[in-house]
Structures are given as C-alpha cells and as structure tokens.
Amino acid sequence: MKKRLFCILSVLLLSACSYQQETDIPVSANSIPYLFLNEDLYTEYDMRTIIPIYLNNQDVFIDEPGTYLISGILEDGQITISAPADTTIRLVLNNVTLASSTKPAIEVVDQSKVQISTSSDSLNTITSNNEAISSHGTLVLNGQGTLVITSQYDGIHADQEIIITGGNYQIDSQKNAISALETIAVLTGSFDINASQDALHCGSEESPGYIYLQDGSYDIHSQQDGLHCEGTIMIESAQMNIDAQDQSIYSQSNLELTRAQSFFAFLLNVKRRQRVFLHFIFDVCL
Numbered sequence: 710m711k712k713r714l715f716c717i718l719s720v721l722l723l724s725a726c727s728y729q730q731e732t733d734i735p736v737s738a739n740s741i742p743y744l745f746l747n748e749d750l751y752t753e754y755d756m757r758t759i760i761p762i763y764l765n766n767q768d769v770f771i772d773e774p775g776t777y778l779i780s781g782i783l784e785d786g787q788i789t790i791s792a793p794a795d796t797t798i799r800l801v802l803n804n805v806t807l808a809s810s811t812k813p814a815i816e817v818v819d820q821s822k823v824q825i826s827t828s829s830d831s832l833n834t835i836t837s838n839n840e841a842i843s844s845h846g847t848l849v850l851n852g853q854g855t856l857v858i859t860s861q862y863d864g865i866h867a868d869q870e871i872i873i874t875g876g877n878y879q880i881d882s883q884k885n886a887i888s889a890l891e892t893i894a895v896l897t898g899s900f901d902i903n904a905s906q907d908a909l910h911c912g913s914e915e916s917p918g919y920i921y922l923q924d925g926s927y928d929i930h931s932q933q934d935g936l937h938c939e940g941t942i943m944i945e946s947a948q949m950n951i952d953a954q955d956q957s958i959y960s961q962s963n964l965e966l967t968r969a970q971s972f973f974a975f976l977l978n979v980k981r982r983q984r985v986f987l988h989f990i991f992d993v994c995l
Contacts, residue, residue: 742943742967743894743921749874750896751826751851754778754801764805774798778828782806787814792821794846799824802833802856809837817844820869827852827876835859840866841882852876863888864904873898873925885910886931890918895947897924904931908951912939917962922947934959941965 754776762769764781769788771777774796779788780803787809792798800815802825807814814837817823823844827833831854835841841860842848847870850856855877858864864882865871871889874896880886886904887893893911902908908929912918917940926948929935935951936942936958943965951957958964 742923742945743872743892743919745872745874745894745896745923748797749824749849749851749872751853751875754799754826754828759801764807771798771800776801778803779805783814784808785810787812787816790815790817790821790823791819792823794819794821796821797824799826801826801828802831802852802854803828804831805833805835807833807835809839811838813837813840813843815842816840817846817848820846822847822849824849824851826850827854827856829853831855833857837861840864842866844868847872849874850876850878855879858882858886860884870894872896878902880904882906890916892919892921894919894921895923895925898926900925900927900929902927902929902931904929904933907931907934907937908953909935910937912961914939917941919943927951929953931955936960938962943967 759776759778761778764779764783766782766784768786771790772792774792776799778801785808790798798821814835825842825848833854834857836859838861840862841858842865844867846868848865848867849872851874858880860882863884864880864886867889869890870892871887872894875898877899879901881903883905885907886902886909888910890913893909908931909920911920918938919940920936920938920942922944924946927950929951931953933955935953939961941963942958942960945967
C-alpha cells in the first residue's frame with residue numbers, strides 16, 4: 710500500500726533578518742536548486758558541422774560523437790545510440806515521424822549523456838508500443854519545436870537523469886509520462902500530459918530521487934499521481950494544473966515551494982480526488 714502523502718512545506722519568510730534577499734520571497738529551509746549547465750541549453754546547430762540523417766524507413770545506429778540533424782519518416786524501427794560516457798551526442802529532430810512496434814523508438818543503450826533537441830517551429834511525432842524514448846544514462850531535452858509522444862509504456866525514461874531546459878511536449882502514455890530513477894529537472898517548457906500512471910515519476914526503493922521544477926507550464930491529467938517522488942519535490946515558478954485520480958503531488962520526503970506565487974498557484978490549481986493531508990510549517994523571522 711502506498712503511504713498517504715504528508716507534504717511538508719518548509720517556508721522561511723525573510724524580513725529584517727537578511728538584507729541580501731528580497732523580503733517578500735519565501736525561501737525553503739532546505740532548498741538546493743538543480744544547477745543547469747550551459748551545455749544543456751538549446752543552441753542553434755552549425756550547418757557546417759552537423760551530420761544530416763534522413764530516416765527513409767531505415768533503422769539508425771549512432772556510435773560517434775557529434776550533432777545529428779534527423780528528419781524524415783521511420784514507420785517501424787529504431788534510432789539506437791551507443792557511445793562512451795565522455796562523448797557528446799546530440800540529436801536535432803526536424804519534423805520527424807518515428808514509430809516502433811516492439812522497441813523504444815529512440816534508445817540509448819549505455820550510460821552516456823545524450824541531448825535531444827527539437828528544431829525551431831518543428832513538429833515531431835514519436836509513437837511506440839514500448840517506451841518512446843529510453844536511456845540507461847542521462848537524457849537532456851530542449852528545443853524550440855514540439856515533440857508529440859504516444860507510448861504504451863513510459864513516454865520518456867532514463868535510468869539516471871532527465872534534464873529539460875525548454876521545448877513543447879505533448880505526451881500520452883499508458884504508464885508514466887516522464888520517468889527517471891535519479892532526477893527530473895526542468896528549467897522551463899510547456900507540458901500537456903495524459904498518463905495512465907504518474908505524469909512525472911522519480912526515484913525507487915534504492916534511490917529516493919529528486920524532482921525540481923524551476924519554471925514551465927504543466928497541464929496534467931493522470932490516473933495515478935501527478936508528481937510522484939520517493940525523495941524531495943521542489944517547485945519554484947511553475948504554472949501547474951493537475952487533475953489526478955490519486956495524489957496530485959506525492960513525496961516520501963518534502964514538498965518545497967520557494968516562491969509565494971507558486972504556493973498560491975498550487976492551492977488554486979491542484980485538484981484532488983482523494984483525501985490528502987498537508988502539513989505546513991512556517992518559521993517566521995520578525
């Protein structure tokens with residue numbers, strides 16, 4: 710049986726005690742924001758060095774570092790990535806239509822860090838009877854286009870981290886929409902999610918996990934939890950609309966809201982179908 714959620718919101722209202730922080734912004738006592746790297750942000754690709762790949766209904770295997778511009782249609786197949794951990798591979802999806810009947814449509818078979826970008830104004834569609842995108846390492850997603858995912862398993866899964874720094878995502882999954890064992894960190898982005906299990910799921914019995922949402926807009930409809938983490942969930946300025954059959958936000962540890970507007974948006978927009986106990990701890994410095 711899953712434990713009933715006890716959300717602990719630890720909020721310090723800073724006033725005369727500190728002259729280095731704005732006094733009208735509450736700060737969580739234990740907040741440790743995720744540090745995004747410049748290399749994780751979207752950058753325009755260089756046409757002089759990019760490697761073009763046109764799918765044309767053929768499987769693709771990538772094992773060399775570089776930036777790959779992917780376009781075309783693959784009706785039933787896979788893009789497979791295998792690279793050493795110290796190399797950089799980036800896929801730029803440019804109006805891709807990709808489907809797989811048996812395997813993840815995009816799969817990183819080792820523990821390397823792979824970046825998947827959507828090119829400006831592009832519409833990219835991935836459909837899979839398995840996970841749509843799967844990695845044994847860390848996935849970075851960004852871009853200025855749209856990624857539409859339909860999956861019979863998790864939509865996007867990583868054994869390590871999922872880092873999202875921008876882009877538009879429409880995910881319809883029969884299990885979790887976005888799932889990672891260690892961390893889910895979002896700088897910004899637009900998310901329209903329908904999940905038969907959890908929308909965002911992080912952690913396991915061995916690793917508690919961490920969900921950090923700095924910004925972004927989230928329209929979530931889930932048959933289980935909206936956000937589910939065995940560790941801490943930290944939300945800054947995210948705009949959230951959650952309609953969950955079970956818990957809207959479930960954490961075995963803490964739920965930390967670091968800005969006043971996030972707190973009030975949370976109260977106004979989160980819908981719950983089951984009873985949830987919220988425990989607020991206010992440490993006011995006067």
